[in-house]
Amino acid sequence: MSANASLVRRARWRWPEALVWVIAFGLLFLPPGKHLLLNEIAILALFALSLDLILGYAGIISLGHAAFFGLGAYAAGLMCKHVTPDPLAGLVVATLLAAMMGLLTSLLVLRGSDLTRLMVTLGVALVLHEIANALSRWTGGADGLQGMVVGPLLGRFDFDLYGRTAYAYSLTALFILFLAARRIVHSLFGLSLMAIRRNRLRAAALGVPVNRRLVAVYALSAAYAGAAGALLAQTTAYVSLEVLEFGRSADVLLALIIGGAGWLYGGLAGAVIFKVLQDTLSAGAPQFWMFWMGLFLVVLALVGRDRLFRLVRR
Amino acid sequence: MSAVLETLGLGKRFGGIVATDNVSFRLERGARHALIGPNGAGKTTFVNLLTGVLPPSSGRVLLAGEDITRLKPEARVRRGLVRTFQINQLFADLTPLETLSIAVDERLGQGADWRRRVGAHADVPREVAAVAERFGLSDVLDARTDTLPYGKQRLLEIAVAFACAPQVLLLDEPAAGVPESERRGILEAIAALPSEVAVLLIEHDMDLVFHFATRISVLVDGALFAEGDPATIAADPKVRAVYLGEGGHG
Amino acid sequence: MATILFDGVAYGMLLFVLACGLAVTLGLMNFVNLAHGAFAMAGGYVVVILMDRWGVPFLACLPAAFIVAAMLGLLLERTLYRHMYSRTHLDQVLFSIGLVFIAVAATDYFLGSSQRNITLPSWLQGRKEILGVNVGIYRSFIIVLCGALALGLQLGLMRTRFGSRLRAAVDDARVARGLGIPVGKVFAVTFAVGSGLAGLGGALGTELLGIDPQFPLRFMIYFLIVVAVGGTSGIMGPFLASLLLGVADVAGKYYLSSALGGFVIYVVLIAVLVFRPHGLFARSR
Numbered sequence: 001m002s003a004n005a006s007l008v009r010r011a012r013w014r015w016p017e018a019l020v021w022v023i024a025f026g027l028l029f030l031p032p033g034k035h036l037l038l039n040e041i042a043i044l045a046l047f048a049l050s051l052d053l054i055l056g057y058a059g060i061i062s063l064g065h066a067a068f069f070g071l072g073a074y075a076a077g078l079m080c081k082h083v084t085p086d087p088l089a090g091l092v093v094a095t096l097l098a099a100m101m102g103l104l105t106s107l108l109v110l111r112g113s114d115l116t117r118l119m120v121t122l123g124v125a126l127v128l129h130e131i132a133n134a135l136s137r138w139t140g141g142a143d144g145l146q147g148m149v150v151g152p153l154l155g156r157f158d159f160d161l162y163g164r165t166a167y168a169y170s171l172t173a174l175f176i177l178f179l180a181a182r183r184i185v186h187s188l189f190g191l192s193l194m195a196i197r198r199n200r201l202r203a204a205a206l207g208v209p210v211n212r213r214l215v216a217v218y219a220l221s222a223a224y225a226g227a228a229g230a231l232l233a234q235t236t237a238y239v240s241l242e243v244l245e246f247g248r249s250a251d252v253l254l255a256l257i258i259g260g261a262g263w264l265y266g267g268l269a270g271a272v273i274f275k276v277l278q279d280t281l282s283a284g285a286p287q288f289w290m291f292w293m294g295l296f297l298v299v300l301a302l303v304g305r306d307r308l309f310r311l312v313r314r
Numbered sequence: 315m316s317a318v319l320e321t322l323g324l325g326k327r328f329g330g331i332v333a334t335d336n337v338s339f340r341l342e343r344g345a346r347h348a349l350i351g352p353n354g355a356g357k358t359t360f361v362n363l364l365t366g367v368l369p370p371s372s373g374r375v376l377l378a379g380e381d382i383t384r385l386k387p388e389a390r391v392r393r394g395l396v397r398t399f400q401i402n403q404l405f406a407d408l409t410p411l412e413t414l415s416i417a418v419d420e421r422l423g424q425g426a427d428w429r430r431r432v433g434a435h436a437d438v439p440r441e442v443a444a445v446a447e448r449f450g451l452s453d454v455l456d457a458r459t460d461t462l463p464y465g466k467q468r469l470l471e472i473a474v475a476f477a478c479a480p481q482v483l484l485l486d487e488p489a490a491g492v493p494e495s496e497r498r499g500i501l502e503a504i505a506a507l508p509s510e511v512a513v514l515l516i517e518h519d520m521d522l523v524f525h526f527a528t529r530i531s532v533l534v535d536g537a538l539f540a541e542g543d544p545a546t547i548a549a550d551p552k553v554r555a556v557y558l559g560e561g562g563h564g
Numbered sequence: 565m566a567t568i569l570f571d572g573v574a575y576g577m578l579l580f581v582l583a584c585g586l587a588v589t590l591g592l593m594n595f596v597n598l599a600h601g602a603f604a605m606a607g608g609y610v611v612v613i614l615m616d617r618w619g620v621p622f623l624a625c626l627p628a629a630f631i632v633a634a635m636l637g638l639l640l641e642r643t644l645y646r647h648m649y650s651r652t653h654l655d656q657v658l659f660s661i662g663l664v665f666i667a668v669a670a671t672d673y674f675l676g677s678s679q680r681n682i683t684l685p686s687w688l689q690g691r692k693e694i695l696g697v698n699v700g701i702y703r704s705f706i707i708v709l710c711g712a713l714a715l716g717l718q719l720g721l722m723r724t725r726f727g728s729r730l731r732a733a734v735d736d737a738r739v740a741r742g743l744g745i746p747v748g749k750v751f752a753v754t755f756a757v758g759s760g761l762a763g764l765g766g767a768l769g770t771e772l773l774g775i776d777p778q779f780p781l782r783f784m785i786y787f788l789i790v791v792a793v794g795g796t797s798g799i800m801g802p803f804l805a806s807l808l809l810g811v812a813d814v815a816g817k818y819y820l821s822s823a824l825g826g827f828v829i830y831v832v833l834i835a836v837l838v839f840r841p842h843g844l845f846a847r848s849r
């Protein structure tokens with residue numbers, strides 16, 4: 001967003017950034033009540049961050065990012081039920097599996113135009129949805145994966161009813177992965193991604209191996225999405241087909257767009273606004289939330305994303 | 315002398331249009347070679363075929379004797395076949411420093427390094443500084459590219475290509491659209507390119523062409539029409555009729 | 565076997581009428597309109613309301629569904645859509661998802677979230693033995709009607725002045741304007757007709773597919789498949805794609821489980837997109 005600042009300056013830590021994290025961790029000490037919501041925010045933020053890596057930094061539009069989120073969720077759920085209740089082990093396995101899936105499907109996604117990409121990503125998510133539905137013996141099908149008993153974090157901290165442990169867990173994961181993402185986008189690798197997003201032809205003429213970079217960032221993004229899915233599964237002890245549905249992919253796209261793509265904090269800001277609004281608006285009737293969301297999107301698209309954000313920033 | 319770049323029966327058609335017609339062409343090591351031809355003759359298409367932006371409909375491309383017809387653009391760049399663009403293809407909101415860094419990093423094989431930060435101001439990588447110096451860009455390294463005067467942007471196009479350490483440099487109308495006042499800088503930069511780099515210059519400005527080139531090829535309707543040293547080409551009545559007569563500067 | 569084929573063809577024909585508007589806007593005009601299903605839903609609810617509340621006969625509801633959806637399309641095109649033609653695909657996606665959300669929420673709020681069905685007039689109910697194949701009468705009705713529509717559209721696009729203007733406008737809007745073609749109007753009418761047809765499809769499909777507020781989301785992928793597989797060089801491609809999809813869907817759900825049936829379809833979609841990005845039936849360029 002602050003594109004005119006040089007990259008070098010962009011990479012430096014500023015105090016508002018630190019403040020964001022201090023507050024986020026400070027909220028852990030809130031009296032019980034809001035931690036379940038905060039946990040959801042942290043998870044959506046991680047998911048949106050993952051989408052930002054491909055949309056904001058590499059220019060790949062996806063309508064099916066839920067594919068990796070859902071895969072991570074089911075992987076974590078099944079790990080917990082059949083292998084080990086330890087959440088960290090589940091998180092790692094889910095992340096790796098999602099990364100592998102990203103690696104595989106990147107080959108499909110890299111071909112063709114924006115338009116085919118939209119449909120291929122959507123199609124991949126739908127295929128996974130159908131598979132999850134068909135393998136109901138494993139996934140519980142439409143009833144969802146039940147009976148997960150998640151073990152204590154680090155063998156010590158039990159997941160409580162109020163979600164404090166859950167929030168601490170999700171936020172820490174988000175923080176660590178955020179730091180890694182921050183490092184990556186400001187690295188030489190990140191710089192070459194910026195080149196690719198701006199002009200592929202030019203990037204290739206500079207010697208940047210475009211496809212290989214895109215495969216790498218797509219797999220990375222998938223890994224992040226998988227981690228977010230795993231966090232959701234573990235902190236709610238439940239996985240349903242809904243993790244793979246189009247609505248999930250749309251939600252994360254919205255969250256990211258609200259916060260602004262391409263500056264890492266967009267996903268975080270978007271997740272906060274999205275969840276808080278959702279929480280408030282759907283308290284009345286669930287349709288309200290959807291209606292306002294829709295209206296917001298229409299206005300956003302009509303006015304133009306750049307212009308709207310410039311107005312807001314003033 | 316041996317050819318560093320060679321095409322064998324290279325052809326490209328767009329639907330009904332034959333943009334490149336059975337071109338067999340040689341570029342010698344360290345050459346100063348110009349490619350001229352009327353608008354729409356297929357010069358840019360030829361460059362696109364050489365650099366792998368477009369796949370040819372027929373024929374082959376050899377770089378230092380090796381068949382590169384099926385290599386991707388970036389793989390050709392890594393082997394030293396580099397081009398500039400007739401229309402600026404620069405990253406408007408990045409700085410020359412960043413743009414040049416990308417080229418240098420890629421060449422040094424560290425473009426995939428995700429741990430190393432992009433160089434801080436104090437230690438601008440030496441190579442980037444050297445390239446910037448050579449093309450008179452040192453004082454604008456930190457400005458947004460789209461704020462540079464057009465002549466500087468054209469210089470950056472060439473500088474970026476140069477940063478890829480070419481053995482063959484394809485310059486597609488490097489001075490096109492540059493106002494007279496800024497032209498000199500570009501001409502000097504081109505004249506000062508190291509002699510071991512083979513240069514293929516595409517240009518409509520005949521002064522520049524005849525100053526620079528020791529060999530000239532003429533492309534008409536996608537086909538090689540004539541080739542020879544400048545004196546021969548200038549004297550060729552066919553060339554005069556087809557090309558020079560048609561409103562060229564010469 | 566023959567019955568499944570027959571049902572599949574009927575379903576496919578229906579899909580074609582539902583999706584052909586999108587085949588033009590997305591396929592020809594290159595506009596990503598994920599809200600296309602909302603117009604179909606509007607048509608469906610027109611039928612439900614007219615029949616349930618006012619006892620209007622089914623046949624009279626069909627033109628009404630077409631007209632309401634077409635008017636809605638025209639209105640939205642003139643006020644909103646036309647500003648979006650030149651935007652990026654991401655903006656178009658956001659815009660049309662937004663419209664879907666509004667449509668879904670509003671429908672849900674005013675008409676309730678449950679699935680609505682209609683009772684067909686008795687002469688359209690039941691099955692008959694034709695040439696040894698047991699066919700549903702309503703499905704035959706759909707095949708005949710939609711087949712006629714497809715034929716009419718093909719002729720309209722290829723033979724009429726409007727058709728050639730549309731093709732010129734889609735090919736290169738600037739050149740078309742230079743030739744004196746009112747590009748904006750041509751697009752608006754096209755959009756309205758496409759929306760109207762979707763509405764008609766929704767009306768016809770109420771009995772077979774059921775109608776509920778989630779309809780636009782539920783069928784979005786099917787419409788996209790028709791366009792993606794059918795390609796962008798006319799409406800014969802989407803027509804064949806619809807038939808293929810209809811048959812594959814019915815057969816897949818019959819012979820495999822319903823989940824695996826869906827699976828097969830999506831895999832085919834991805835394969836087509838990856839290996840024949842211009843559509844299965846497009847002439848290679």
Ligand SMILES: Nc1ncnc2c1ncn2[C@@H]1O[C@H](COP(=O)(O)OP(=O)(O)OP(=O)(O)O)[C@@H](O)[C@H]1O
Binds near residue numbers: 351352354357400
């Ligand atoms: N991608 C393309 N698709 C279709 N036709 C093309 C394409 N690229 C070039 N052409 C056609 O090929 C021919 C050669 O074009 P090209 O740009 O190579 O000419 P040029 O010699 O570089 O012209 P100029 O001196 O104006 O730069 C032209 O007729 C052009 O219209």
Ligand SMILES: [Mg+2]
Binds near residue numbers: 357358359400
């Ligand atoms: Mg040219």
